[in-house]
Amino acid sequence: MKPAPFEYRRPDTVEEVLHLLAEYGDEAKLLAGGQSLIPTMNFRLAQPAVLIDLNAVKGLDSVDEADDGGLRLGAMVRQAAAERSALVAEKVPLLAETLPFVAHAQIRNRGTIGGNLAHADPRSELPAVMLALGASVRVRGPDGERSIGAGDFFTGFFGTALEEGELLTEVVLPPAVEGGGQAFLEVSRRLGDYAMVGVAASVVCDPAGRCHRASIALLSVGSRPMLAEQASACLVGERPSSAAVLAAGHAAGNKDIDPQADMHASVAYRRHLATVLVRRALTAAFERAGCVMGEGAS
Amino acid sequence: MGAHPYVGAGVVRNEDAQLLTGRAIFVDDVHLAGTLHAAFLRSDFAHGRLLSLDTSAARRREGVIAVYTAEDLGDYWCHGPLLVPPPPIAGLTFNTATLVPLARDRVVHVGEPMAVVVAESRYIAEDALEDIVVDIEPLPVVVGLEEALAPDSPVIHEALGTNVAAHAVQRKGDYEAARSEAHTVVSRKFSYDRGVAGSLENRGILADWNPRNEELTVWDTTQAPIPIRNGLAERLGLLQSQVRVVAPFLGGGFGPKMMMFYPEEVLIPWISMRLGRPVKWIEDRAESFFATANERLQLHEAELAVDSEGRILGVKDVFLHDSGAYDPYGITVPINTQCTLLGPYRVPNYYSEFTAVFTNKTIVTPVRGAGRQHGVFVMERLLDFAAKELGIDRVEIRKRNFLTPDEFPHNHEILFQDSAPLVYDSGDYLPAMEKAAEMIGYREFLEEEQPKARDAGRQLGLGIVSYVEGTGIGPYEGARVSVEPSGKVQLATGVGTQGQGHFTTFAQIVADQLGVDVTDVNVATGDTREFSWGTGTFASRGIVVAGSACHEAAIVVRKKILALASEALEAAEDDLELADGVVRVKGSDLSISLGELAVRANPLRGTVEPGAEPGLEATSYFGPARGTTASGVHAMIVEIDPETSEVSIQRYVVVHDCGRLVNPVIVDGQIHGGVAHGIGNAFFEELVYDDQGQLLNASFMDYLLPTATDVPHMEVAHVETPSPLNPLGVKGVGEAGAIPVGALYAQALEDALQGAVEILEMPLSPGRLFDLVHGTPSDPEAAS
């Protein structure tokens, strides 16, 4: 379990990173926290000729309030730093709630927010949070800077919309809105494992107590994190009720997803977990939104 | 100065300071100048004809010193030893296929080594592995146990013409006759799988041939340094005195490090001799899943015949056992299954038949428990089903069948793994069961807690099972005790040590005899230069066999001390007492220290009596007639989330009997670790092979070891039934905790689910539990 030989570069500005990316093309790999990349190199599944270490690059690790009241997280912000940040807890409680589910404390000490998203593991928690919140990422490349919405960023199994020569620099999370509530839940084999199914739910209720928006993002149910549209449809425009969240759960588990079996969970079990977790997460999210849940159908 | 007697006291471990401050030396901590590093080219195929290996590019790579294939080994290439010849069971079929150092024309499991590269660094060695061009013609693969025996199955060892590794029948009484008189017969099919040992430290070897003094030193993560030395000397054509094997601190053994000789173990020393330089190989975790023995599946068809009161009339069990690709460890694992199935019960009639089969997978040799869990699972499950069918309480049916103290020694009339008859030395099972039931609150749980929880929609279940463990088998171990002029005591023994606390427990035994502080007894073990005779650490035997040898040697030294002191102090031996490192004339302040006596015992001038031996030193050996039988009862309460099938353990109780406790803290630690291992085997760990013999989860990402959050607090209590077979009255405990956990989970989960399903298999997981309850298909890929 030793990596193949590689050249190592340690630039300290974003410009230099872009320059090196341009020079080496797909021969190069960016190194963030290394928690996913280094194991794949040690297994020799990845054999980059050049490793461009982002750890010395300045300006990629700040946590700031955005102009619109949302949050901007540098790509190199460690998962543990975000987890402990008062600003994150205040501005994006769903992110703070979810981070403890990402791997283990030791891994979060090194693992970065940007690395986690760029890695785009369909079992990762943070991509689902991004989808549920309608967040976006900023990337810089040879043609300058662009912004990519979460819905467009995760393109497939470990696939993103990042193009060759591009660097993810920042994550932008929208501000909280009045009447909003979120929740994250997952079932994993052990604490810190990738989940068998997980769900990030974000709902917004209007002053009349009707569900105005429901974004339900699921992980570990397909080749990439996905929004459960049919589940949302059970709720939007309706007054939230236990019957409605139950229906949303069933829609998510039985219609929205098309999961695969693996050694930890069968198709039936995954569907069932999605059904249960969506119901539970929505119930919690509506409660946090201050929405009074009715009993029966709305 | 600690309080005597030490035996029985939970004294702090002598080795803690070294281990906890990171000063303890493990094999990979040994750095010698000029060391070369080896990496192995391993087969990607489970079964195939090895047509060619082109190593020329690898040999040319800068930094590569040598590359060896089977062909390059010349005469050194040969089959390894049969480590444990099978017991003389009448009618036994046993087909031997022992390991080879490097595959020659056939590969028979994924990960089988085919070539070894030796280079200036492990990095370069691994780079060079990619330079080797391998041509393997894949052959049909044998994965499943039943498939292996099908007439059209491919055959793994052509010379044998069959995939049968062994077939054995052991009988006691007449099962069929007993069955015909039974009130009730319960019969079921069971499937019980296990997994890896998962030692924190993988295997590793550093060999250093010194051409100037013609000595070979080998640091090896082995549980058996002395047999390794003997075998290496023989194979390499050296005197045993030319070979020193050191097994320093080991990061866990758990059985697979008792296996010998692994291919790496015969090759690394040979390479060091060829190259005249130190050569190191440290197994990485990815290799370990393929290259180190593990334990796996057995398929049982079993039945239990009982009378109307639930008394056992007889048991019949027919099972298949997965040997893997070779069987160098004989039939130890299935024999353990066969013998341990009988448990603490009176079983007048027994028919047990097994077929061990070769499959294209890593070899199976003992892992903590070593087949015992499979047998316990079958027996405990059968008792549960019989209890249910007869409407008898599950604790009650066990009590009715326990052997009683007046039935010991109890001869089961079949042969155990050590080729001796299976005779239980001593035991008292009823008090342990009663204590466990009381500790877990059996009655209150069933009558109050569980109904209340059920009313609230919660799924709470209780399990309570018992088991025995044959421990402490021969042949022998030895120990040498010497008092040094410093007054400190040096104790050397031949068993290796892998974290069991031997530096403390052996010292306690000796300190009690010699009246010294336990920290003044320095234990040397795991180094053939310190002690030359012995076998190793296996079968929960360290304290029983080596501990008894320590005790015997200390008694002889005590006699020498008293004799010499009686002369020095001019007092009768009966008037002397030994304490605090001095010999004192009782009731006076006349005394002499052990250090002074040690000096006197080794005079530089003058004359001694003819026949006198120098020093306050003695060596003793202890070889028990047969093994000791430890036992225990485990109980637990689990809760299942009815929606997600997640399982949490609410309470875990162990009542254990390993005879006299030398150090209760260390014993509890052994039990805690064993239970954790058992929890892993029951609910987390599984080696998942596909139909091509590929292991699908060869990393700790998907092979799930239980972590701190999965292992509950355990409430542990003891019953002490001393063994009559050794002077200390001790029994082994190393494997105990791991043995009954699968059976316990099964009963508790079934109880929580109110009998909605019968649990006939291990391991389980939330997903598997869900599929069982809902009748949905589990992962189609998990073939075996």
Ligand SMILES: Cc1cc2nc3c(=O)[nH]c(=O)nc-3n(C[C@H](O)[C@H](O)[C@H](O)COP(=O)(O)OP(=O)(O)OC[C@H]3O[C@@H](n4cnc5c(N)ncnc54)[C@H](O)[C@@H]3O)c2cc1C
């Ligand atoms: C035992 C274990 C358990 C884990 N469990 C979980 C879990 O439960 N949930 C979970 O989500 N994750 C889990 N992880 C993964 C962990 O969160 C990783 O840290 C994360 O996925 C990658 O982050 P990193 O900073 O370490 O990135 P790296 O490993 O350094 O990089 C990952 C990939 O992203 C690319 N990359 C990194 N930064 C950038 C950037 N700024 N722009 C463009 N590309 C970039 C790299 O080139 C590489 O391809 C686990 C990891 C381990 C080892």
